[in-house]
Amino acid sequence: MHGSADLRALPSVDQMLNSPAVAVLVEKHGRRAVTADLRAALSDIRAEVKAGGAVPRPEDLLASLISRVEYRGRTNLRPLFNLTGTVLHTNLGRALLAEEAIAAAMDAMRDAAALEFDLDTGRRGERDSHLRTLLCELTGAEDATVVNNNAGAVLICLNTIGAGRQAIVSRGELIEIGGAFRMPDIMERAGVQLIEVGTTNRTHPKDYAKVIGPDTGLILKVHTSNYRIEGFTAEVDGSQLAKIAHDAGIALLNDLGSGTLVDLASYGLAREPTVREAVAEGADLVTFSGDKLLGGPQAGFIVGRRELIAEINRNPLKRALRVDKIRIAALEATLKLYRDPDRLAARLPTLRLLTRKQSEIMAQAERLQPKVTSMLRSRGYDVDICGCLSQIGSGALPVDTIPSAALRIAASSGTALEELAALFRTLPRPIIGRIQSGCMLLDLRCLADEQSFLESLAEGTGHAMA
Structure with missing residues (x-):
């Protein structure tokens, strides 16, 4: 067990609040919210130290605080990548505005x-x-x-x-x-x-x-x-x-x-x-x-x-x-x-997405596949390209589909796919695909910003962008 000397090595709430990095958080989220998160973070760390854990380095403590504050401050109603293949997805907000x-x-x-x-x-x-x-x-x-x-x-x-x-x-x-x-x-x-x-x-x-x-x-x-x-x-x-x-x-x-x-x-x-x-x-x-x-x-x-x-x-x-x-x-x-x-x-996003040619989407898949493969291979996932079918969604033309193209991600087990889907949901800009026939499909019909997609995926997988 660690003694009281180890606990005294931890900075106080006031010391942390006066640091430049935490001041940035206070400016963004407010002093009351940051103070509450800081006290909770220090309380968790004290419990870990008393249980035999090591006293964290100041930079690790700061990183933990930043993570806690940012997580609490972010909203679930945030932008994401709709790669489900359903253009007007009710759960994802339906139409994109012009x-x-x-x-x-x-x-x-x-x-x-x-x-x-x-x-x-x-x-x-x-x-x-x-x-x-x-x-x-x-x-x-x-x-x-x-x-x-x-x-x-x-x-x-x-x-x-x-x-x-x-x-x-x-x-x-x-x-x-x-x-x-x-x-x-x-x-x-x-x-x-x-x-x-x-x-x-x-x-x-x-x-x-x-x-x-x-x-x-x-x-x-x-x-x-x-x-x-x-x-x-x-x-x-x-x-x-x-x-x-x-x-x-x-x-x-x-x-x-x-x-x-x-x-x-x-x-x-x-x-x-x-x-x-x-x-x-x-x-x-x-x-x-x-x-x-x-x-x-x-x-x-x-x-x-x-x-x-x-x-x-x-x-x-x-x-x-x-x-x-x-x-x-x-x-x-x-x-x-x-x-x-x-x-x-050209000007109405819904119609633009619905009328994208499969050849255009397939070319996009060919550009992305090697980059996505490099990010996911070390985690045990294989990525290839396949044709697929998109649908309009929101109750429109329920039996009619549109030819599209997708990145198909295969894993050793269904559990691994569920873990990948969970990882994708934690990204700064979540990626939402669909699991079909034992694989995850990322239908690219609705993907307009390739660079942001790759950046979000790289951050979630710890892969440095080239």
């Missing part, structure tokens, strides 16, 4: 803005007015509004036009979205009575027509963007449903989920129905997301008939679901990019 949207959001954060102030009249304005014209232009709708996300958009639409009445839905469209949120639950919270029609795989026009009665408030069509039923199937399209609804004097609400403003097929991707098409088919209201295929920040858009949008805006729920100036600024900048379709793929 530079124009980032700049607009920063401007809105930095200064006061005319959020609800009409600069022409000097009177109170409406926050939706910053987006209304753009949304109507891009979708062909009479009017538009925005809430915090698409689930909120569906909720307020159902509550506004159907509360206390029946809403008719095909059984094949009663979806469950992320986090176990189910459409029937949203409908119940909105105050509408669910009326199911048809079967899981086949629903016909007569199924809707025969249940419409005096208590019917609307027909709800839900785009099954997060799964597909294939084989012996039938569904009623938007134009047919619009006629059925309007002949009965009720509204049609079309929830597109991960809605798109452009024809994805023109970019070589699988086709999804566009918002403009849903409006043209006769839907009275169309809802869709802002942070999925549209490529902006989280939001729920509602477009459609002017009188219904006005009713929605009068609903008290609207205030609870409204978005702030930062998101409105970013949304406006994102929507403006769609006015220039010739440059959209």
Whole structure:
């Protein structure tokens, strides 16, 4: 056991606080937080010395303190490398914003803005007015509004036009979205009575027509963007449903989920129905997301008939679901990019990542493979290159994939792969891949900054960059 003389060799809290290196930490994190971490670090070291451990050198003590303070001060909500192969990964924040949207959001954060102030009249304005014209232009709708996300958009639409009445839905469209949120639950919270029609795989026009009665408030069509039923199937399209609804004097609400403003097929991707098409088919209201295929920040858009949008805006729920100036600024900048379709793929990160050629990604893999191999070989990992398949994610085109390329990391055991995944998560900028067929795949579709990727990996593996 070490004696009290060894413990006296440790510096005091005040001595450490007065050192230049710790002063830097105090400036960054605050004196109270650093002092608390310093006391905890010294307490741990005293316990180790009493148990027979050696007194650490001053530089080792300082390194331990810095590590503790930085670890406590860092956030889990920090940038990482999404190499999962899922472009719009819900758990990793979905869409990356365009530079124009980032700049607009920063401007809105930095200064006061005319959020609800009409600069022409000097009177109170409406926050939706910053987006209304753009949304109507891009979708062909009479009017538009925005809430915090698409689930909120569906909720307020159902509550506004159907509360206390029946809403008719095909059984094949009663979806469950992320986090176990189910459409029937949203409908119940909105105050509408669910009326199911048809079967899981086949629903016909007569199924809707025969249940419409005096208590019917609307027909709800839900785009099954997060799964597909294939084989012996039938569904009623938007134009047919619009006629059925309007002949009965009720509204049609079309929830597109991960809605798109452009024809994805023109970019070589699988086709999804566009918002403009849903409006043209006769839907009275169309809802869709802002942070999925549209490529902006989280939001729920509602477009459609002017009188219904006005009713929605009068609903008290609207205030609870409204978005702030930062998101409105970013949304406006994102929507403006769609006015220039010739440059959209180059300027909108979501579309740029989805349309990257496999040959380009494969060339990137060939550049990175020898460098990554040199960092991981000493740890017992083999790295080669393979073709793979990326997916869009966030419920969009669930059965459609995009050819990509990956670094494939093999290990002697599954435990070793789990250890590598854990190591990657501890990096200053974590690397998130996927484990598949006994290997870890780092799908490079979403990797834009090769140098930062290599630097982060080198720091985690203790490998000096060339």
